[in-house]
Structure formats: structure tokens, C-alpha cells
Amino acid sequence: MQVTVTVNGKTESHDVEARMLLVYYLREVLGLTGTNVGCDTTSCGACTVLLNGESVKSCTMLAAQADGEEITTIEGMASSDGVLHPIQEAFREHHGLQCGFCTPGMVMAIASFLKEHPDPTEAEVREGLEGNLCRCTGYHNIVQAALAAARPGALAP
Amino acid sequence: MSTTLTDGPAAGVVGTRMLRREDPALLSGEARFVHDLVVPGALHLVLVRSPYAHARVISVDLSAALASPGVVAAFSGAELAGEWGSPMPCAWPVTADMQSPSHLPVAVDEVCYVGDAVAAVVAASQAEAQDAAAAVAVAYEELPAAVDLEDAASDRVLAHSALTSNRAYTWELVPDAAAVERAFADAAVTVRERYVQQRLIPAAMEPRGVCVVPQPFGGEYVVYSATQIPHILRTMLGITAGVPEERIRVVAPSVGGGFGSKLDVYAEELLCLALARRLRKPVRWSEERSEAAQATIHGRGQVQEIELAADTEGRVAAVRVRLLADMGAYLQLVTPGVPLLGAFLYHGVYDVPAYAFTCTGVFTNKTPTDAYRGAGRPEATYAIERAIDALARKVGVDPQEVRRRNFIQADKFPYSSPAGLVFDSGNYEAALDAALELIGYEELREAQARRRGEGATRQLGVGISSYVEMCGLAPSRVLASLNYVAGGWEAATVRMLPTGKAQVVTGASPHGQGHVTSWSMIVADKLGVSPEDVEVLHSDTAVSPLGLDTYGSRSLSVGGTAIALAADRLIDKARLLAAHRLEVAPEDLSLSAGQFSVRGSPSSAIGLGTLAFEAFTAHDLPEGMEPNLEASATYDPTNFTFPFGTHVAVVEVDTETGKVDLVRYAAVDDCGNQINPLIVDGQVHGGIVQGVAQALFEEAVYDGEGNLLTTTFTDYLVPAASELPSFSLGRTVTPSPSNPMGVKGIGEAGTIAATPAVVNAVVDALSHLGVEEMAMPVTPERVWRSIGASASGTGGGR
Ligand code: FES
Ligand code: FES
Numbered sequence: 001m002q003v004t005v006t007v008n009g010k011t012e013s014h015d016v017e018a019r020m021l022l023v024y025y026l027r028e029v030l031g032l033t034g035t036n037v038g039c040d041t042t043s044c045g046a047c048t049v050l051l052n053g054e055s056v057k058s059c060t061m062l063a064a065q066a067d068g069e070e071i072t073t074i075e076g077m078a079s080s081d082g083v084l085h086p087i088q089e090a091f092r093e094h095h096g097l098q099c100g101f102c103t104p105g106m107v108m109a110i111a112s113f114l115k116e117h118p119d120p121t122e123a124e125v126r127e128g129l130e131g132n133l134c135r136c137t138g139y140h141n142i143v144q145a146a147l148a149a150a151r152p153g154a155l156a157p
Numbered sequence: 158m159s160t161t162l163t164d165g166p167a168a169g170v171v172g173t174r175m176l177r178r179e180d181p182a183l184l185s186g187e188a189r190f191v192h193d194l195v196v197p198g199a200l201h202l203v204l205v206r207s208p209y210a211h212a213r214v215i216s217v218d219l220s221a222a223l224a225s226p227g228v229v230a231a232f233s234g235a236e237l238a239g240e241w242g243s244p245m246p247c248a249w250p251v252t253a254d255m256q257s258p259s260h261l262p263v264a265v266d267e268v269c270y271v272g273d274a275v276a277a278v279v280a281a282s283q284a285e286a287q288d289a290a291a292a293v294a295v296a297y298e299e300l301p302a303a304v305d306l307e308d309a310a311s312d313r314v315l316a317h318s319a320l321t322s323n324r325a326y327t328w329e330l331v332p333d334a335a336a337v338e339r340a341f342a343d344a345a346v347t348v349r350e351r352y353v354q355q356r357l358i359p360a361a362m363e364p365r366g367v368c369v370v371p372q373p374f375g376g377e378y379v380v381y382s383a384t385q386i387p388h389i390l391r392t393m394l395g396i397t398a399g400v401p402e403e404r405i406r407v408v409a410p411s412v413g414g415g416f417g418s419k420l421d422v423y424a425e426e427l428l429c430l431a432l433a434r435r436l437r438k439p440v441r442w443s444e445e446r447s448e449a450a451q452a453t454i455h456g457r458g459q460v461q462e463i464e465l466a467a468d469t470e471g472r473v474a475a476v477r478v479r480l481l482a483d484m485g486a487y488l489q490l491v492t493p494g495v496p497l498l499g500a501f502l503y504h505g506v507y508d509v510p511a512y513a514f515t516c517t518g519v520f521t522n523k524t525p526t527d528a529y530r531g532a533g534r535p536e537a538t539y540a541i542e543r544a545i546d547a548l549a550r551k552v553g554v555d556p557q558e559v560r561r562r563n564f565i566q567a568d569k570f571p572y573s574s575p576a577g578l579v580f581d582s583g584n585y586e587a588a589l590d591a592a593l594e595l596i597g598y599e600e601l602r603e604a605q606a607r608r609r610g611e612g613a614t615r616q617l618g619v620g621i622s623s624y625v626e627m628c629g630l631a632p633s634r635v636l637a638s639l640n641y642v643a644g645g646w647e648a649a650t651v652r653m654l655p656t657g658k659a660q661v662v663t664g665a666s667p668h669g670q671g672h673v674t675s676w677s678m679i680v681a682d683k684l685g686v687s688p689e690d691v692e693v694l695h696s697d698t699a700v701s702p703l704g705l706d707t708y709g710s711r712s713l714s715v716g717g718t719a720i721a722l723a724a725d726r727l728i729d730k731a732r733l734l735a736a737h738r739l740e741v742a743p744e745d746l747s748l749s750a751g752q753f754s755v756r757g758s759p760s761s762a763i764g765l766g767t768l769a770f771e772a773f774t775a776h777d778l779p780e781g782m783e784p785n786l787e788a789s790a791t792y793d794p795t796n797f798t799f800p801f802g803t804h805v806a807v808v809e810v811d812t813e814t815g816k817v818d819l820v821r822y823a824a825v826d827d828c829g830n831q832i833n834p835l836i837v838d839g840q841v842h843g844g845i846v847q848g849v850a851q852a853l854f855e856e857a858v859y860d861g862e863g864n865l866l867t868t869t870f871t872d873y874l875v876p877a878a879s880e881l882p883s884f885s886l887g888r889t890v891t892p893s894p895s896n897p898m899g900v901k902g903i904g905e906a907g908t909i910a911a912t913p914a915v916v917n918a919v920v921d922a923l924s925h926l927g928v929e930e931m932a933m934p935v936t937p938e939r940v941w942r943s944i945g946a947s948a949s950g951t952g953g954g955r
Contacts, residue, residue: 027193031195032186033186033189033190033192033193034185034186034187035186036190036192036362036363036413037192038362038363038364038446039446039869039870040445040446040447040869041446041447041869041870041871043869043870043871044362044446044870046362073186074184074185074186075185075186077185078184078185084181084184084185088184088185091180091184092176092177092180092181092184093176095176095177095835095836095838095839097180097183097184098414098669098670098671098839098843099183099361099362099363099411099412099413099414099668099669100179100180100183100184100188100411100413100669101190101361101362101363101413101414102362102413103183103184104184104186107184122883125878126878126879126881127879129877129878129879130877130878130879131877132877132878133362133870133875133877134362134878135360135361135362135414135416135843135847135875136362136414136669136839136843137839137842137843138842138843138844138845138846138847138881138884138907139842139846139877139878139881140842140883140884141838141839141842142878143878143883144883
């Protein structure tokens with residue numbers, strides 16, 4: 001079936017199998033391999049992307065369900081001239097990543113979370129990241145990165 | 158060695174919190190993991206796995222699978238048996254009489270755990286391979302399974318029909334049996350504890366993956382694998398698949414965490430290689446998460462008995478330990494050796510004169526175990542640190558005071574341990590003091606007393622864990638004495654390019670540790686260049702042919718040392734060239750910030766960048782000097798390194814529901830000199846959470862038939878951010894005298910320290926209710942039951 005989506009600001013249109021999950025559409029059809037797959041039970045959050053600005057686990061929906069919608073992946077976060085998004089920058093500054101496998105999903109989850117909670121407490125950040133697992137960092141520095149990105153001005157365009 | 162309470166000196170970039178050079182590629186999605194590689198024409202491998210823990214394979218019918226759309230080939234174990242030059246490798250035959258059942262990538266007539274492969278299917282796409290694998294019809298005759306470790310040790314049921322006993326080996330470390338006997342006979346107080354180290358699933362966030370690309374006309378193979386050990390893997394693949402080693406190039410691209418689970422030679426790596434050879438096509442395999450739970454090694458899996466002989470003041474005179482260690486169904490790369498990595502450390506940080514350790518490795522019909530973060534040392538630390546708390550309760554002394562009374566004193570280093578090691582340096586009391594201060598120990602004890610007095614529902618517990626570990630695996634001679642079949646050195650090359658940039662080649666193979674950053678910092682300071690101007694090449698046997706890879710907190714103390722030594726050798730050569738150019742004796746030159754200048758006449762100077770270009774053009778070199786500035790070093794450590802520290806956990810335990818909340822956590826670690834404290838922090842944070850996870854959340858649960866019940870993240874509870882607090886970190890710095898940079902290693906410390914700290918805290922919260930025993934993971938149900946058992950006078954478990 002034909003699917004038309006806007007991915008990172010670019011309109012894409014492809015004929016895909018009805019059973020194709022969004023994450024495989026992004027990875028295999030569009031070659032956007034920054035979005036990772038860490039589980040098969042929608043538990044890990046490594047595949048998190050933004051659907052119309054809100055975080056969604058891209059292994060939980062079909063590519064077909066994204067028809068007509070807007071998707072942002074980790075590849076769409078930095079500006080085209082290579083300047084990292086403030087959340088990405090905060091991750092770097094606070095050593096919020098080690099192996100980096102969970103990181104794209106974490107960054108996308110935080111982007112969505114901070115839109116809803118522009119001035120979160122640490123506890124709110126921790127609750128907000130409940131659906132994203134990281135095995136390397138112990139979360140401490142991810143939480144620090146999220147709080148830093150939420151500081152006034154950090155996310156201003 | 159003196160101990161300081163700071164991050165250490167920072168003359169150049171070494172010692173600073175430099176941001177990681179790895180991050181932009183990982184943060185932007187540019188980094189490539191194995192699963193991200195696009196390989197045109199690659200076939201997809203899917204394995205058919207045994208649903209039985211133990212069964213005879215009667216027949217494997219591949220006809221339906223072969224007729225399935227997209228299928229290229231399908232094989233039973235018997236059809237592949239001719240592919241193997243030898244069985245799957247175990248590199249650590251710990252005793253001469255160790256038993257090791259033959260282990261092939263695909264079983265031929267007997268399967269020995271749920272997940273053991275029985276057939277391999279190759280198709281044009283992953284989905285087609287999966288569909289075809291489901292169509293393979295295997296007839297099994299189910300056999301009784303040895304599931305429980307202690308039951309397996311009794312040989313009631315045999316895990317392999319070819320073996321006459323489930324015992325793999327018994328390994329002893331008893332330097333003076335009579336001294337131990339005497340100490341126990343004379344002891345005023347003894348403590349005898351039994352602990353179960355539950356099986357853990359390493360659960361690196363990136364599942365494993367392999368892709369083998371053959372070059373049929375050259376006979377070569379490029380093996381891309383999510384591995385910690387490209388070098389060891391290359392050698393082992395060559396031997397096991399019967400491919401000459403030099404024809405194999407192993408590349409570990411970005412690797413999404415390992416924690417020991419990617420420190421192995423796996424069936425799927427061998428199969429992709431053998432099938433690429435047979436089919437003359439690229440073959441790839443991608444692990445699914447629920448498959449990973451069975452097909453990737455597990456960690457821990459021990460039953461421990463520890464006894465302390467002490468006096469009434471709580472001074473320990475002897476430690477005696479007996480272990481049963483669950484090997485699982487087969488011996489993987491270092492399975493039998495994992496308990497040995499802890500065997501020397503069951504007396505912990507304490508000056509104990511008499512020591513005895515015995516371990517029996519036992520086969521069960523479960524996923525093989527192998528090294529998981531800390532490998533043997535978390536188990537040892539857990540046993541001694543819980544037993545020390547039990548002793549403290551018995552003699553009625555505060556747990557921090559009992560530790561203090563037994564610590565190996567700072568003036569005793571280098572310390573000859575009762576187990577036969579020489580601990581390089583340490584100051585255990587300084588780390589304990591710093592940790593107690595950081596957490597506010599006295600105030601916590603007061604708060605605890607208040608809550609006890611009030612009979613509060615939520616009780617407060619404080620748990621201490623003081624640890625020492627042996628890192629920097631390993632002096633090759635020591636490995637020889639332990640029957641390990643390889644050495645423990647690491648190799649490095651440092652070179653300067655014509656434009657004055659530097660290049661480092663290392664045999665260490667990172668998967669999240671930030672090696673590129675740390676290695677470039679070391680070399681930047683040596684050569685007086687900016688870290689950005691140091692390129693670090695790693696994890697590809699074509700660019701780094703020699704190496705022993707990354708595990709056991711060895712990369713910095715062994716691999717980093719090799720890099721520093723290679724840089725020094727490069728400088729030695731550059732000095733000769735500089736002397737030639739400046740027409741002075743080499744001894745008259747001093748090097749600072751990359752400039753050689755003549756002592757006493759500093760205006761006469763030449764930079765390393767200029768020398769690199771001159772060495773490259775080779776127009777005017779001293780007689781006999783070879784072109785280029787390049788040097789290699791292979792460093793074989795003279796001793797292990799012994800990082801140490803104290804962690805303190807604070808928990809609140811709800812006495813009505815049994816719920817445990819980890820509310821605060823302080824860690825003071827001493828890893829000697831630090832290259833990058835930012836990275837050290839990260840290692841400690843992540844390590845703590847893996848240790849907390851064992852204490853409170855994780856367990857690989859099997860049913861009585863040997864079925865793994867925890868195959869997904871909904872059953873196997875890897876903790877999320879919401880279940881954890883932030884951590885307070887501190888550090889003392891006691892350099893190691895064993896290597897030139899004075900470094901020790903920090904990759905496993907957090908995991909080693911955290912588990913006993915947390916469980917000690919839970920017991921501490923409830924000790925006034927009579928609770929002494931607490932099994933892991935400490936679930937609300939377990940807490941609730943042990944409170945009930947203590948209240949009804951049946952004693953919490955035993
Ligand atoms: S891949 Fe794990 S939640 Fe989507
Ligand atoms: S950084 Fe490795 S899983 Fe999060």
C-alpha cells in the first residue's frame with residue numbers, strides 16, 4: 001500500500017507491505033538507522049520518534065498508520081549545518097550517553113516530555129522517562145541532561 | 158602511596174572532564190551499529206531453537222522450510238557437523254580433569270537447554286527466514302532436565318547423557334588448611350551464611366548481531382559483529398570454523414553495550430561464517446530480544462557458603478568459602494574461570510590471616526553462564542560484605558566500625574593477601590570516611606533511631622559496602638598459573654602523520670567506555686597536540702591486528718599503558734632526530750608541550766610536528782634512522798590493579814507492603830589516577846545501577862522443566878529511571894605503583910559495590926524486627942514474608 005509521510009521535513013511516499021512497522025520503514029526503506037530496535041515487546045523505547053511532535057514508540061505502529069502524518073527522527077534534530085539540538089548538546093555536556101544505543105530514543109522522548117513539562121522537577125523527569133531503558137548510564141546523567149535542556153533559554157530556537 | 162581527596166592533578170588534558178569525542182556521531186544517529194549496515198545481497202539467518210531443556214533430537218524435517226518462499230537453504234545440525242574444525246571454544250580449562258561436553262553451533266543429537274539450536278534457515282529476508290524456521294519440524298524425545306543448581310550437583314539427573322556426573326570441576330585455593338582449622342577451633346564467634354547469586358541476564362540494549370561478507374575469489378571473510386573481542390573472535394573463528402586466521406577480518410562497529418555478554422564466541426558468529434563460506438554469499442543474523450534472553454550468556458548463578466571465624470570484638474581470623482557455580486549447559490569462552498576471578502577476594506578489604514576457598518562448577522540444562530560485569534568479583538564482594546554485617550550484628554558493633562577494625566591498614570601496602578595476591582596500593586579507611594561523610598552517616602543513624610522509636614511504617618536502612626577488586630586482566634604469567642589459554646597483554650601503536658597529527662592504534666575494543674576520548678587525551682599530553690588532532694583506530698583487525706580486547710576493567714590499565722609506552726618510544730626516536738637537527742646531544746634536550754628545546758638555550762628548539770614532517774620526507778635523517786615517527790608497544794602487566802572504595806545505600810522499607818525504595822546512594826571510589834573523571838563518573842553511575850538491579854529487580858527465572866520465564870523486558874525487570882535516585886559521588890586517589898600512569902580501572906566497581914550495599918541496607922532497616930536473611934532480588938513479597946517470619950519467631954528464612 002502507498003504511504004505518504006513527512007519525515008524530518010521531507011515528504012516521502014512509498015509502497016510498503018501492510019504489516020511493515022514504522023520503525024522498519026524508517027530504518028530499511030528510508031535508511032534512517034539512527035532509530036534503534038532494542039526489544040520486541042514495546043518495552044525499551046530505543047525506537048522512540050516524534051509523531052506530530054509527540055513521542056511514540058515506532059515499533060508499536062504500522063508505517064501505514066503514519067500516512068499523512070509528520071515524523072521526526074534523531075536525524076532531524078540537529079540543524080542541517082551540523083549544529084546539535086540543545087537536548088543533544090545537553091547529553092554531550094552531561095555525559096548522558098555511553099554506548100549510545102538508547103540515546104536517539106532518549107533524546108526524542110525528552111524532546112516530547114519537555115514540550116509538555118517545560119520546567120520539570122527531577123522526579124518528573126524520571127517518571128517521564130519510564131518507558132525508555134538505558135543499560136549504561138544508570139540514568140543519572142540522562143536526567144541531568146534533561147534538566148539542563150529545560151533550563152530557561154536552553155531550548156529557545 | 159599517598160591518597161588525595163581530589164580529582165588529581167591536571168597539568169594537560171589528562172585529569173580534566175573533557176567532553177567525549179564519540180558523542181556527536183552517536184547523538185545524531187550517524188553511528189553505525191551492526192544492525193545498521195547495509196549489505197546488498199545479504200541472506201538472513203534464523204535459528205530453530207529447542208523448546209526443551211533436555212531432549213534427544215530424533216529427526217529434523219526441513220522439507221517444508223525448503224519449500225517456503227524466499228528460502229535459500231536450510232540445515233540440520235548433522236548436515237553442518239562437517240563445517241567445524243573443532244567444537245565451540247572454552248579458553249579456560251581451570252583444572253586438568255575439567256569436563257567439557259562437546260558443544261557445536263547447531264546440536265546434532267541432543268539439545269541441552271531451551272534455546273539450543275537444532276536447525277539453521279537462510280532466506281532472502283528476515284521475515285521469510287522466520288516463516289521458514291517456523292516450518293521446520295523437529296521430533297524430540299524429551300529427557301529429564303537438571304534445572305536447580307544444588308539438585309544438579311547431586312547428579313540425580315544428568316544434564317548431558319554423555320557425562321557421568323554434572324560436575325565440571327572442583328577448584329581449590331587453600332594455602333594453609335591447618336591454619337583455617339585452628340582459627341575456627343579458636344574462634345569466640347563464628348558466622349555462617351548462605352547466599353544465592355541469582356542468574357542475571359546481561360541485557361545490553363543492543364541485541365547481538367553478525368554479518369559475514371565473503372570474498373569468494375580471495376577466500377577472505379569480513380566478519381562484522383557486535384562483539385567486545387574482535388581479536389579473540391578472529392582467532393577462535395579461524396580455529397573453530399577451520400578458516401586460516403589471516404583470511405578473517407573482524408570488525409566491531411559501534412557496539413551498544415556488552416557488560417561481558419559480548420565477550421564470547423557465539424554459535425551465530427560461527428554459523429554466519431560457515432554459511433557464507435558454503436553459500437558464497439553474505440549472511441547476517443540479528444538477535445531478537447526474547448531470543449537474546451536464551452541465546453546470549455547469563456551472569457552469576459552461584460550458591461555461596463561463607464564462614465567467618467572472629468573474636469568478640471569482631472576481628473576476623475579466617476574466611477572459609479564453598480561455592481557451587483552454575484555453568485549452564487555448556488562451557489562458553491571463560492565460563493569455568495568466572496568464579497576464579499572472585500576466588501581471591503572473598504576476604505574483601507580485610508586483613509584476614511587464614512583463607513580457604515573451594516568451588517565446584519556444575520552443569521545444568523539452562524543457558525550457559527559466563528562473564529557478566531564484574532565476573533566473580535561482585536559475587537565475592539556480596540558474600541563478604543553481607544557476612545561482615547552479620548558479624549557486626551552478632552558482636553553488637555556498628556557495621557562501619559567492624560569494617561574499620563578489620564581493614565588492611567594503609568601502611569601495609571603492597572599487601573600480601575592470604576589468597577596469594579599482592580594488593581598494589583590502598584587506603585580503605587579514607588574511602589570509608591569520605592563515604593560516611595558524603596551520606597551523613599551519623600544523622601542517618603539518628604533518623605533511623607527516631608523512626609524505630611516511633612514504630613514508623615516506613616523504616617530507614619543504611620547499608621555499607623567496602624570493596625576491593627582485581628582489575629587490569631592480566632599478567633600473562635598469572636593467567637598461565639590459572640590455566641587460561643591466552644595472555645593478558647595489550648598492544649598499541651602511536652604514529653605521527655606528515656601534517657603533525659597523531660594516530661593511535663589500540664587492541665582495546667570499546668563499546669561505550671569512551672576510549673577514543675581517553676586515548677586521545679593520553680597521547681595529546683604526551684605529544685603536545687590537541688586531543689582533536691589524535692585519531693584513534695580500533696576494533697578492526699585489519700587496522701589493529703594485535704590485541705586482546707576489552708573486558709575486566711583492563712582497557713586503561715593495560716591498553717592505555719601500552720599506548721603511553723608507545724608514545725614514549727616515539728618521543729625517544731623524535732629526540733634523536735631533534736638532537737641531529739639542533740646539533741646537540743639527545744640528553745641536552747628537554748620536551749615540553751611538544752617542543753624539544755636545548756637546556757640552557759631555550760630559543761634553540763624544534764617541534765614534534767616539524768620533526769614528524771622531516772621524518773616523513775626522510776631527507777636528512779641521522780645515519781641508520783628509519784623514516785617516520787612511529788612506535789609500538791605491547792604491555793604485559795606485572796600485577797593486577799586493585800581499585801577499592803566504599804558505597805553507602807539508604808533505603809526506606811514499607812513494613813506493611815514490603816516495598817523497598819532506594820532513596821539515597823553515595824559512592825566513594827578509588828581507581829588511582831583518573832584520565833577523565835567525567836567518564837569515571839559515568840562508569841560508576843551505570844555500574845551502581847546494574848548492582849542495584851541485582852539487589853532489587855532482576856532474576857532469570859526458570860520453571861521446574863527448565864523453561865526460562867523471563868524472556869522480555871516486561872518479565873525481566875531492567876530498572877528504569879523512575880525506580881532510581883541520583884547518586885552522590887566522591888573519590889579518593891591512591892595511584893597504582895604497578896603502571897606508569899598510576900591508573901587502576903573503574904568499569905566494574907559500581908556493580909561490585911552496589912549489590913551488597915543495597916541488601917545490607919534492607920536488612921539494616923528491618924534488623925530491629927529480627928530480620929537477618931534476605932534473598933535477591935529483594936521483592937516486596939520477600940520483604941513482607943521475612944518480616945512476618947521474624948515476627949512469628951520462625952526466623953526470616955534460616
Ligand atoms: S524497540 Fe523496544 S520499544 Fe520499540
Ligand atoms: S548509553 Fe548504552 S544503553 Fe544507554
